[in-house]
Every structure is written in structure tokens, then in C-alpha cells.
Amino acid sequence: MTLLDVKNLWVKFPSRHGVFDAVRGVSFTLGRERLGIVGESGSGKSLTGRSILKLIRPPGIMTADQISLEGEDLMQKSEKEMQAVRGQRISMVMQDPKFSLNPVMTIGEQIMEAYRLHNSVGKKAAFIKAVEMLEAVSIRDAERVMRAYPHEMSGGMGQRIMIAMMLIPNPQILIADEPTSALDVSVQRQVLDIMDKLVTERGMGLIFISHDLNLVADFCDRVLIMYAGRIVEVCDADKLHEAKHPYTQGLLNSLPRLDAPCARLKVLQRDPAWSEAPSVSGRI
Amino acid sequence: MTMINVKNLNVWFGRGRDRVDAVKGATFAVERGDSFGLVGESGSGKSTILRAIMGLAPDWSGQITVDGNVISGRRKPAFYKQVQMVFQDPYASLHPRHSVDQVLGETLFLHGFEGIDTRVAKLLDDVGLGAKFRFRYPHQLSGGQRQRVAIARALAAEPQILLLDEPTSALDVSVQAEILNLLADLREERGLTYVMVSHDLSVVGHMCNNLAVMKDGEIVEIMGVDALRNMQAKHPYSQHLLEASV
Numbered sequence: 369m370t371l372l373d374v375k376n377l378w379v380k381f382p383s384r385h386g387v388f389d390a391v392r393g394v395s396f397t398l399g400r401e402r403l404g405i406v407g408e409s410g411s412g413k414s415l416t417g418r419s420i421l422k423l424i425r426p427p428g429i430m431t432a433d434q435i436s437l438e439g440e441d442l443m444q445k446s447e448k449e450m451q452a453v454r455g456q457r458i459s460m461v462m463q464d465p466k467f468s469l470n471p472v473m474t475i476g477e478q479i480m481e482a483y484r485l486h487n488s489v490g491k492k493a494a495f496i497k498a499v500e501m502l503e504a505v506s507i508r509d510a511e512r513v514m515r516a517y518p519h520e521m522s523g524g525m526g527q528r529i530m531i532a533m534m535l536i537p538n539p540q541i542l543i544a545d546e547p548t549s550a551l552d553v554s555v556q557r558q559v560l561d562i563m564d565k566l567v568t569e570r571g572m573g574l575i576f577i578s579h580d581l582n583l584v585a586d587f588c589d590r591v592l593i594m595y596a597g598r599i600v601e602v603c604d605a606d607k608l609h610e611a612k613h614p615y616t617q618g619l620l621n622s623l624p625r626l627d628a629p630c631a632r633l634k635v636l637q638r639d640p641a642w643s644e645a646p647s648v649s650g651r652i
Numbered sequence: 653m654t655m656i657n658v659k660n661l662n663v664w665f666g667r668g669r670d671r672v673d674a675v676k677g678a679t680f681a682v683e684r685g686d687s688f689g690l691v692g693e694s695g696s697g698k699s700t701i702l703r704a705i706m707g708l709a710p711d712w713s714g715q716i717t718v719d720g721n722v723i724s725g726r727r728k729p730a731f732y733k734q735v736q737m738v739f740q741d742p743y744a745s746l747h748p749r750h751s752v753d754q755v756l757g758e759t760l761f762l763h764g765f766e767g768i769d770t771r772v773a774k775l776l777d778d779v780g781l782g783a784k785f786r787f788r789y790p791h792q793l794s795g796g797q798r799q800r801v802a803i804a805r806a807l808a809a810e811p812q813i814l815l816l817d818e819p820t821s822a823l824d825v826s827v828q829a830e831i832l833n834l835l836a837d838l839r840e841e842r843g844l845t846y847v848m849v850s851h852d853l854s855v856v857g858h859m860c861n862n863l864a865v866m867k868d869g870e871i872v873e874i875m876g877v878d879a880l881r882n883m884q885a886k887h888p889y890s891q892h893l894l895e896a897s898v
Contacts, residue, residue: 408824409795512670522694549821557896579824622829624858626881626897632836633829633858 371573372398375433392597396650404588412597459539465526469518476514501532596643656682661714687846689856692866736806740818742798746790796827816848853897
């Protein structure tokens with residue numbers, strides 16, 4: 369079943385040198401699945417995620433023929449109506465915990481605030497729930513973390529705290545923007561397992577934005593590969609290593625590998641023709 | 653010859669019930685011209701070891717020897733001519749209102765060099781940036797270009813040791829390949845000694861000859877890169893890390 373249907377999405381930024389198209393005619397659908405979006409920084413993958421929540425700030429302009437969430441067109445909704453969608457029905461884990469957490473509130477206060485906004489419960493119940501959520505994202509010594517401020521956390525812990533906050537309202541779609549880039553492999557696995565459990569148990573849709581190709585190949589069901597604001601290739605995640613587009617191949621080749629040591633790594637050679645080709649549709 | 657020798661290093665933050673022992677009894681040695689990796693999960697204390705060597709961690713005990721000199725108290729200017737650090741996040745480690753020229757020029761001035769103008773040009777050349785980047789500000793540079801500036805700044809003092817704190821974890825894979833190639837070339841040209849912190853085992857496997865695996869502030873295993881490639885980790889935690897990254 370299709371949860372989300374995006375048709376012909378554009379994001380434009382007017383500048384002194386003309387209009388810059390950051391996302392150019394992207395179309396895709398999301399069912400109850402794990403959809404990966406990969407690409408380098410500047411390829412428009414994060415903006416694609418943000419525009420689903422209509423979080424493009426002026427002077428940025430977003431246009432789309434349609435962004436429908438279970439049949440309701442989000443493009444028709446007012447800002448006020450969007451507030452009921454954001455966080456409740458579509459949740460987003462942002463890229464950088466340093467900028468997403470309030471630096472002058474303790475972690476505990478922030479999580480409890482997020483929980484109490486959506487549920488009418490007392491402080492004590494919120495505290496128990498917050499500790500439970502922190503433990504769910506495998507943070508040791510959760511009660512000490514509750515008293516700590518964001519600057520006392522490492523990047524990995526900050527990101528896990530963000531994920532804990534996003535999971536509390538139980539949304540239908542989770543947009544995760546590089547949620548595990550700051551984490552190391554062993555913790556990455558745990559966080560991915562938590563998200564995996566959500567998608568399967570609660571029937572959520574997950575949009576997983578990442579620059580880590582191996583991770584996406586492992587974790588997602590379907591992958592969109594973006595370059596210069598366009599989708600250059602759509603493929604099944606387990607077939608990513610057979611990808612045909614030279615950009616995808618170049619990205620895969622530039623990774624260092626434990627099983628195949630080499631003196632120098634291959635550097636991606638970019639072809640201007642890649643950014644000219646029209647976007648591939650990711651609709652099913 | 654041993655370049656860096658760390659014996660029984662302890663580092664802690666805070667006191668009372670909020671005291672955190674970030675590093676507990678770490679002991680390792682790095683040979684001159686070697687590249688040594690520190691891997692482990694976040695919060696395992698790998699960056700803290702680098703910060704303790706640099707003098708950025710206030711509370712520590714144990715013994716750190718750099719090139720035969722035991723380090724204690726406030727670091728002397730001569731120490732920073734020998735040891736330099738490249739930080740994880742090139743977006744945070746460059747002053748937003750200083751141009752590349754100011755960043756490198758000021759560093760050279762503070763290290764007491766003559767002929768700053770030609771040295772700035774040479775540094776930019778060494779890290780593959782070229783003269784056109786000289787008067788740009790950090791916001792006009794991409795992540796990879798910023799990390800190149802940060803590497804140039806570390807090289808300004810002509811150090812023998814570079815401490816690399818996750819130098820590529822904020823970068824794209826294609827840019828990561830460029831920076832890792834640059835670091836490998838620089839080490840070969842100048843005979844530098846690297847201590848590199850990373851959570852990515854394949855990056856450490858590519859760059860380093862020896863590595864230490866850390867967990868909860870302790871070094872659980874020190875092994876050669878061949879053992880890593882052949883999956884011959886002894887400690888269960890290192891085996892777990894290896895399995896997760898292949």
C-alpha cells in the first residue's frame with residue numbers, strides 16, 4: 369500500500385546568479401518499506417526529505433504536482449494544518465544532533481517535553497517513559513544522561529537521543545536524515561535494528577537518507593541514487609552492487625575495503641552529462 | 653625508534669557522582685614513521701587520548717613520552733612545532749570570519765616563521781588547493797576543501813607527528829578517498845607519524861599499520877593490520893566490530 373506519493377518535486381533557490389535548482393523533478397512513492405536515498409552532499413537528498421514536511425524556508429521555493437499522504441494532498445494544506453502532520457504522522461530525525469537539541473535544556477527535560485506535548489501525562493510518567501526510550505536506543509546509564517546537557521554528549525549519543533525523541537509519538541512515516549553517520553559500526557547496527565523493528569512491527573514507512581552506500585544496500589529495500597538534484601538510478605537495495613550508472617559505480621569504487629587493500633583509492637571522475645539527464649522516476 | 657609512548661594513561665571528567673573515567677590505563681607505543689589507528693565506539697575514549705596528548709584534557713595521570721621527552725603540565729611552543737592535530741569537523745574547526753590566508757598566515761606567524769607569504773602559497777599547493785582558494789572564507793569552501801585547509805594549518809608548523817581525529821567522517825565517500833590519498837602521500841613525502849582515530853575499520857585498515865581497539869575507555873587489543881584483514885581478532889569485542897563492518 370502506498371503511504372506517500374510524490375510527483376514532480378522541485379526545490380528552487382533564487383540567487384543573484386539566477387535560480388538554482390536544488391531538487392529537479394523528483395518523483396517517488398513510499399509504501400510500508402525502507403526506502404533509501406543516497407548521494408553526495410549537495411545532491412538534494414536532504415532537501416527532498418525536508419520538502420515532504422514542507423520545511424523549505426523562504427527564499428527557497430518548493431513546487432510539486434502532488435505530495436499525497438494516504439490520499440491527502442499535503443500541498444493543499446495550510447501551515448497550521450501541517451503542524452498536525454509534522455511529528456505526529458511524519459517524523460524526522462535530523463542530520464546533526466548539535467543543532468537539533470536545545471543547548472540550554474537537559475536531555476531529560478527535552479525528551480519529557482516532547483512526550484508531554486503529545487500525551488497528557490504527569491512528570492513522573494514522562495520521566496519513566498523517557499528513561500525507557502533512552503534505554504531502547506541502547507544508552508547506558510540513562511538516568512545520568514537525563515541530567516546531562518547536549519554538549520556533554522558525544523555525537524553518537526546525541527543522535528540516539530534524537531531518535532528516542534522522534535519515536536515517542538509513534539508516527540506513520542519516519543524520515544531519517546543521515547541518522548547513523550555520526551555513529552560507529554557496532555552502535556549503527558543497534559540503531560538500525562531499532563528502526564527496522566519499528567518499520568515491521570508498527571507498519572511504518574521509512575525514508576532513509578544516507579551517503580553510506582554499503583549501509584543502504586544492507587538495510588533498505590529500495591534505493592534512489594541522487595546526483596545534482598535528480599534521481600539518476602533506482603534499484604533494489606540488494607542489487608546495488610550491480611548498479612549500472614557510472615556515478616553509482618564510482619561511489620562504490622571510492623570506498624576503502626578491508627578485503628581488498630590498495631595503495632591509493634580511486635577518486636570519482638565526474639561527467640557533466642550526468643546532471644543533464646532527466647530524472648528517473650522512483651514510483652511503483 | 654619509539655615516537656610516542658603512552659603508559660598507563662587515565663583521563664577523567666567531572667567529579668563526584670558525575671565523574672566519568674574516559675580513559676582507563678591505556679598503554680601503547682607508536683614507532684617513528686608509523687601510522688597507528690585507534691578504533692572503538694563513540695564514548696570509548698579514543699579521541700580523548702589524542703586530546704590528552706595535545707594537552708586539551710585537563711585531568712589526566714600516567715606517562716606520555718613524545719620523541720623521548722616526558723610531557724607534563726602546560727605544553728611548550730616547541731611541542732606544538734612537533735605535534736599537530738586535525739579535528740573531526742572541518743565546519744567547526746575553522747574560524748568563520750577568517751579567510752584561508754588569515755588562518756594559515758596567523759598560524760605561521762605564531763610559530764615564528766619568516767617569509768609567510770611564500771609559505772602560505774606553498775602550504776596550499778601541498779594540500780592540492782592552489783592559489784585561487786587563498787582569499788576565500790570557510791563558507792565558500794566545500795567540506796573536503798575545508799578539511800584540506802585544516803590539514804594545511806596542521807602542516808604549517810612542519811610537525812613530525814599528526815594526530816588525526818576522524819579526519820574524514822564528516823565527508824562524502826568520494827571526497828574521503830581524496831583526503832585519504834592526500835594524507836597517505838604527505839606521510840610518505842615527509843616521513844610523518846600518524847595517530848588516527850576512526851570508527852570506520854576499513855578506513856583504519858587502509859591507512860594504518862597497527863591499531864588499538866578500545867572499549868569503555870580501555871584498550872582491549874592491539875593488533876597489526878594484517879591480522880585485521882585476515883579477521884584474526886582475539887578479543888570478542890574486536891571480533892564483533894570486525895563482523896559488523898564487513
